[in-house]
Amino acid sequence: MNETSNLLSRLSSLGIRLTPAREEVVNILTATDEHLSAEDIFFRIHSKDPSIGLTTVYRTLELFEQNNIVTKFEFGHGRAKFELSEEFSHKKHHHHLVCTKCRKIIDYSDFLNEEQEYVEKTERGLENKYAFKINCHIIHFYGICGDCV
Amino acid sequence: MNETSNLLSRLSSLGIRLTPAREEVVNILTATDEHLSAEDIFFRIHSKDPSIGLTTVYRTLELFEQNNIVTKFEFGHGRAKFELSEEFSHKKHHHHLVCTKCRKIIDYSDFLNEEQEYVEKTERGLENKYAFKINCHIIHFYGICGDCV
DNA sequence: CTCTCTGCAAAATGTTTGCACACTC
DNA sequence: GAGTGTGCAAACATTTTGCAGAGAG
Numbered sequence: 001m002n003e004t005s006n007l008l009s010r011l012s013s014l015g016i017r018l019t020p021a022r023e024e025v026v027n028i029l030t031a032t033d034e035h036l037s038a039e040d041i042f043f044r045i046h047s048k049d050p051s052i053g054l055t056t057v058y059r060t061l062e063l064f065e066q067n068n069i070v071t072k073f074e075f076g077h078g079r080a081k082f083e084l085s086e087e088f089s090h091k092k093h094h095h096h097l098v099c100t101k102c103r104k105i106i107d108y109s110d111f112l113n114e115e116q117e118y119v120e121k122t123e124r125g126l127e128n129k130y131a132f133k134i135n136c137h138i139i140h141f142y143g144i145c146g147d148c149v
Numbered sequence: 150m151n152e153t154s155n156l157l158s159r160l161s162s163l164g165i166r167l168t169p170a171r172e173e174v175v176n177i178l179t180a181t182d183e184h185l186s187a188e189d190i191f192f193r194i195h196s197k198d199p200s201i202g203l204t205t206v207y208r209t210l211e212l213f214e215q216n217n218i219v220t221k222f223e224f225g226h227g228r229a230k231f232e233l234s235e236e237f238s239h240k241k242h243h244h245h246l247v248c249t250k251c252r253k254i255i256d257y258s259d260f261l262n263e264e265q266e267y268v269e270k271t272e273r274g275l276e277n278k279y280a281f282k283i284n285c286h287i288i289h290f291y292g293i294c295g296d297c298v
Numbered sequence: 299c300t301c302t303c304t305g306c307a308a309a310a311t312g313t314t315t316g317c318a319c320a321c322t323c
Numbered sequence: 324g325a326g327t328g329t330g331c332a333a334a335c336a337t338t339t340t341g342c343a344g345a346g347a348g
Contacts, residue, residue, distance in 0.1 A: 017322080017328075019329085021328085021329080022328095038313080039312085052330085053329070053331070055313095055314085055315090056329060056330075062314095074223040078312065080312085080313090097275055097279060097283075100284070110275065110278060111270060114271065118263050122263065125259055125260055127292075130246060130257065130294070132295065135291055136290075137291065138288070140287050141283050141285075143282050143283035143284045144284070145280065146279075149282065168347095200304095200305085201304085204339085205305075207337095207338065207339075227312080228337070229337085
C-alpha cells in the first residue's frame with residue numbers, strides 16, 4: 001500500500017468525505033516537493049477547477065492539519081506553508097534549512113542518526129522534567145545560501 | 150560589562166539613537182522572561198508612557214531584529230513573539246517546548262551538551278553540502294503539557 | 299537645515315467567519 | 324430531512340506604509 005492509498009483510507013476511516021476540493025488538495029500536496037502556502041495551493045487548484053474557492057482550501061488544510069494529515073509550518077514572513085505529514089509523504093524525515101535573505105527553503109535529510117540520538121534523549125528528558133507528552137519536533141537552521149552571499 | 154551596557158554600546162556603535170521608545174523596548178525585553186508580542190510590549194510601554202504608539206514598537210522591533218538585537222519567533226497562531234538575542238539576554242542558550250493545546254511556551258536549557266554535539270556536526274555538514282553560511286538554529290518540541298491532558 | 303524618528307490614519311496582508319445554498323446519506 | 328461541504332462577501336487580526344510634524348545633530 002503506497003502513501004496515497006494510505007491517506008485515502010485514513011480519510012475515510014475518519015469519516016472525512018473525499019470531495020473534489022479535498023481530492024485536489026491531496027493531489028497537489030502529493031505531487032509537489034515544495035512548501036506551498038494556502039494561496040499557492042489555491043492557484044494551482046484554480047487553474048484546473050476555478051469553481052473551488054480559497055476559503056475551501058483554508059478549511060481543507062485546517063481539517064487535514066487537525067487530523068495530522070498535513071503539517072503547517074511558519075517559517076516567518078507571515079505566510080504559513082503546508083506539507084503532507086511524514087506518514088503520507090514520499091519524502092523522508094527531514095528538516096529545513098532556510099535562507100534568511102531569499103527565503104529559499106531546503107529540505108535536508110542528513111545527519112539523521114545523530115539527530116535521532118539527540119532527539120530521543122532530549123524528548124525523554126523533557127517529558128520527565130516538564131510533564132509533557134511530546135508529539136513532534138522541528139529543527140530549522142537559518143543562514144545565507146550560496147546564491148545570496 | 151553586563152548584557153545591558155553591552156546592548157547599549159552595540160546600539161550606539163550601529164548609530165542607532167537611544168530614543169525613549171527604544172529605551173523602553175529594551176527595558177521591557179530585559180526585564181521579562183516571557184515571550185512578548187509587539188502588542189504585549191506596546192501595552193506595557195503604554196502604561197508608562199501613553200505617547201508611544203504601536204507603530205513605533207513594530208519599527209523598533211524590526212530595527213532590532215535586523216541588527217540581531219532581538220530574535221523574532223513565529224510559534225504559530227499568527228502572532229510573532231520577540232525576545233532579546235542570546236548575546237544580550239541574561240537567559241541561557243535555550244530552546245522551546247510548546248503546548249499545542251494551551252499554547253504555553255516553556256524555555257528549556259537542558260541537554261545542551263548533546264545538542265551542541267549534534268548541532269555542530271550538522272551545521273558543518275550542512276554548510277558544506279548546501280553551501281550555506283549558517284547563523285542560527287531553532288529547535289522546538291511540540292506536545293501536550295501536564296495541565297492540558 | 300538636514301536627517302532621523304514618530305504618531306496617526308489608512309492600507310495591506312493573511313486568515314477566519316456568517317450565511318445561504320448545494321449536496322450526500 | 325439532517326448534517327456536511329461550499330462559495331462569496333464581509334469581518335478580523337496583525338503588520339506595514341504614507342505622510343506630515345517633531346526633534347536631534
